Amino acid sequence: MENVAQTILSQYANSPTIVQLIQNMDGYIDPSADIDAFYNLIWNVDSAVGMGLDIWGKIVGLENGRKLTIPTTEINFGFAEAGTASAEPFDQGVFYSGTPGTQTYVLQDAPFKTLILAKAMANITDCSIPSINQLLQNLFAGRGRCYVNDLGNMQMRYTFEFALEPWEVAVVQQSGVLPRPTGVLASMAQIPVPNVFGFAEAGASAAPFDQGVFY
Incomplete structure (x- = not known):
C-alpha cells in the first residue's frame, strides 16, 4: 500500500474508488515475477539457460558462441609399427586423407556454461x-x-x-x-x-x- 500511495496525487488519496483501482492495477501488473525470472534465467550465470547463456557467451567474448570443433576419434589404416592406438588393420581402418577430420558441435547448456566460466576466469587471470x-x-x-x-x-x-x-x-x-x-x-x-x-x-x-x- 505504501508504494501504491506514492503514485496517487494527494487530492485523490481519500478517494476509495481511485485508491482501489490503483491497488488492483498494482496487483495485475506487478513486475516482480518478471524481474525474478530475468535474473534467474538470464543475468545469474549459475542458473541461466538457453538465451541467457548465449548472452553470457557474448559478454565474455566467445566469438563462436556454442559451436565447438572437436577432432574426430576415427583411427586410420596402418601397420603394426604404428601401434594399436594410432592405426587399424585391413577392413577396419580408413585411409588417411591428409587432413585430420573434425566435427563441429553445438554445445548444450551444461558444457556451454563450463566454457563460459573458463573464458570469464581467463579474462581476469x-x-x-x-x-x-x-x-x-x-x-x-x-x-x-x-x-x-x-x-x-x-x-x-x-x-x-x-x-x-x-x-x-x-x-x-x-x-x-x-x-x-x-x-x-x-x-x-x-x-x-x-x-x-x-x-x-x-x-x-x-x-x-x-x-x-x-x-
Whole structure:
C-alpha cells in the first residue's frame, strides 16, 4: 500500500474508488515475477539457460558462441609399427586423407556454461601458475587433481589425473579460452590415475605389472 500511495496525487488519496483501482492495477501488473525470472534465467550465470547463456557467451567474448570443433576419434589404416592406438588393420581402418577430420558441435547448456566460466576466469587471470591452478580446480571440481606443469624452455602443460570428455578436451586444446603466458607453448596430458603403470613408491596412484598401461 505504501508504494501504491506514492503514485496517487494527494487530492485523490481519500478517494476509495481511485485508491482501489490503483491497488488492483498494482496487483495485475506487478513486475516482480518478471524481474525474478530475468535474473534467474538470464543475468545469474549459475542458473541461466538457453538465451541467457548465449548472452553470457557474448559478454565474455566467445566469438563462436556454442559451436565447438572437436577432432574426430576415427583411427586410420596402418601397420603394426604404428601401434594399436594410432592405426587399424585391413577392413577396419580408413585411409588417411591428409587432413585430420573434425566435427563441429553445438554445445548444450551444461558444457556451454563450463566454457563460459573458463573464458570469464581467463579474462581476469594474471596467468600465474597459482591462478591457472585455481581456475582448473574451479572448472573441474570433484573430478580429481588437475594442475599446470612448468616444463621449462617457454613451455607449460595442463595435466589432468582423470579422463576428460571429448568436448572437455576440445575446450582445453582448441577453444583458446584457457590462459597461457604470452610466448609460452601449452600442451595437455591426461594421466588417468590409478590406471597407469608405476611402482610401489607411488602408493595408490599407480597400478602394478599387467594392470596399468605405460604413460
